Amino acid sequence: MFKAVENLREQKGFTLIELLIVVAIIGILAAIAIPGYLGMQERGRKGAVIRASSAIEPEVQGWLNSALKGTGAQASVIEVDSDGDGDVDSTDDTNATLNGYLIAGTLGSAFVKARQNMYTEMSPWDSNTSLFTDTIDSSVIAISDSGSSPWSVRIEAKDALGNTLHLKTIFSD
DSSP: HHHHHHHHHHHOOOHHHHHHHHHHHHHHHHHHHHHEEEHHHHHHEEEHHHHHHHHHHHHHHHHHHHGGGGSEEEEEEEEEEETTTSSOSTTSSHHHHHHHHHHEEEOOHHHHHHHHHOOBBSSOOOSSSSSSSSOTTTTSSEEEESSSSSOOEEEEOOOTOEEEEEEEEEEEE
């Protein structure tokens, strides 16, 4: 008995088998954790794009409603920040100008330009690509309008593979 205790005191380290078992356990844990982590990143990216596309719906609705007022008594009124400087002032487009964009089918483009001037929002999949665009492509949120009656603006968000994450067509009130 005393000899066994004495041998334990003299042993200074781990055996090769003990080290191999520890390495195997770490390998198994890594094999399980890394794919889960990568999947979590992708879910986070998709969630961010869905939230961003949902969050702009009221703003796009406001642009559409202002554009439709462009032929009546409120044609000269300025209601939206069309230049993206953070202020609704005399440098912004009137409702009549917005109505011209709507008829030409470029209201979505004008919205995207104002949004890009105000915020630096990049795609979570590609840091060189703006999050908002006026053309439907993967990894972005596309804003496009019908260009004809019934007047509408379409918001479509796609992931890096081109799968639609969020699709909303906004009609006038």
